[in-house]
Amino acid sequence: MTLPGWMPTVVEAIYFIAAVLFIWGLKRMSSPRTARTGIVWAGAGMAAAIIVTFFLPGMHNLPWMIGAIVVGVVLSWIVGRRVPMTAMPQMVALFNGMGGGAAAAIGAVELIKFNAALGLVPNTSPIQPEAWAGVAGHLGTTELVLAFVGVLIGAVSFTGSLIAFSKLQGWMDRRFVFPLQRWVNLAIFVVAVACGAIALAAGIEGHAFAWGLLVGFIVLSLVFGIAMTLPIGGADMPVVISMYNAFTGLAVAFEGFVLQNEAMIIAGMVVGAAGTLLTQLMAKAMNRSLGNVLFGNFGAGGGAAQQEIAGALKPIDANDAAVMMAYAERVAIVPGYGMAVAQAQHKIWEFAKLLIDRGVKVKFAIHPVAGRMPGHMNVLLAEAGVPYDLIEDMDDINPEFPNIDVALVIGANDVVNPVARTDRNSPIYGMPILDVAKAKNVIVIKRGRGKGFAGIENALFYADNTRMLYGDGQAAASELVAGLKTLDV
């Protein structure tokens, strides 16, 4: 296919517009009012950039390309449409991992071309650019370094995100820990970097490197992504996913530099920076430092025994609970991920509306990491139709708990555990919590007697003013609704 000579300029111009649209779109996505149009703008930029790429000079393998795009788009589109909102965090992990894998694969192709071409170039040391005349695959020193770094980061993001996905999806044990794990991981990393560095040094000198080095580098990078993610507990996964999101952004930016593609450089770098900040914000909301998340092995090997919790679990039945709330003045509903899993948010909102009709002041109290990610619970409540003004952040509602007559905890556990304030030996000590224990009465809807995500006993459940309402979240909420309705007869 011969293309007019001005085509590359048009492509460059479209890339530039796409980069502007990405930034504009992200900007709009950062405010609830304009968020929806943000993704549409960014999507338009993306579509334009993809289409013009077909018109770059010298593109071949087009049937393969179109086939792979169609298959990839259709599969992800269907999966993305079908999954329930509760599964969104692992979907982000999955799609992010795919991006990281793609960036690593791009780097691999470029390095293979470079290494193969080295054999065709007169061996001068250091290599002279003019020696490359007519030989495809030339990479300068900076490009070469960034290609290697991009492969490493992209590969780690790829396998790491897949592990994060499997953990959140429940396909994999929460944590996988063995002795000396940190040292094993470090060894994998060092050997991977060594393979890469030796190959890189040879490449800069203008000598072809052994293929084994490149293969070893890529394989060990992939293994390191797995090894690094395995010991991290499910509760910390959001932070990890966000970090891998930033990783993929960086990998894309670096490989964009290798390909001299400005749109990739800018979009990748913006995501890299935004993702880094987002990761910090999330870690802060959970009162964990990033280092602690990555290397802390939550609870593992923590020698000190946790305090014994005295008291007994006191059950309550749904009718009594409904009556208690119907005659309360102020009720706070504290939803957690368990509510979302049980798909109980619609029923809970129905219950809340009935209470509001009776003149009860109802608020929803949201912990920053309720659900699986900051803001995840807000999305789920919004889906059920709960208006914004009834939803309170932790900092706003915490001082009010002593004035609240009934706090209804549904599917939340660790984020209401007073142990985080009182027990220094607890793994969650220091994590900000909702002060539910200070409410006059607490009702906890819980499926069974199991522990929370972090695997810690919850002192709240044993408190004198706490009653346990056992049952599946949705069923319990329906019973509460039924209980309220019988009052009106």
Add this chain to the structure above:
Amino acid sequence: MITGFLALYIFMLAAFTGYEIISRVPVILHTPLMSGSNFVHGIVLVGAMVALGHADTPVEIAIGVVAVLLAAGNVAGGYVVTERMLEMFKTSKPASPQSAEKKP
């Protein structure tokens, strides 16, 4: 051709832009925004297409096809997931009762 310091300037400015965009975001938008940025790095598809478009040997083509496949998944999945999440932010008024019936 972008070289050395010019690239560094681009990296630096883009990084500040990303940082600034996120720094004033309310917590409720963290998840959608992470998903949105996940979509934006789907631009890697363009790079994957270039890599595949210039691949010659079977090995290069195979890796290139994997790259395009993964990147296409990133783009499409990232868009759908973000769009679905942001759909919830249509209005700040109480939703109509029938939306409560709609199962995801």
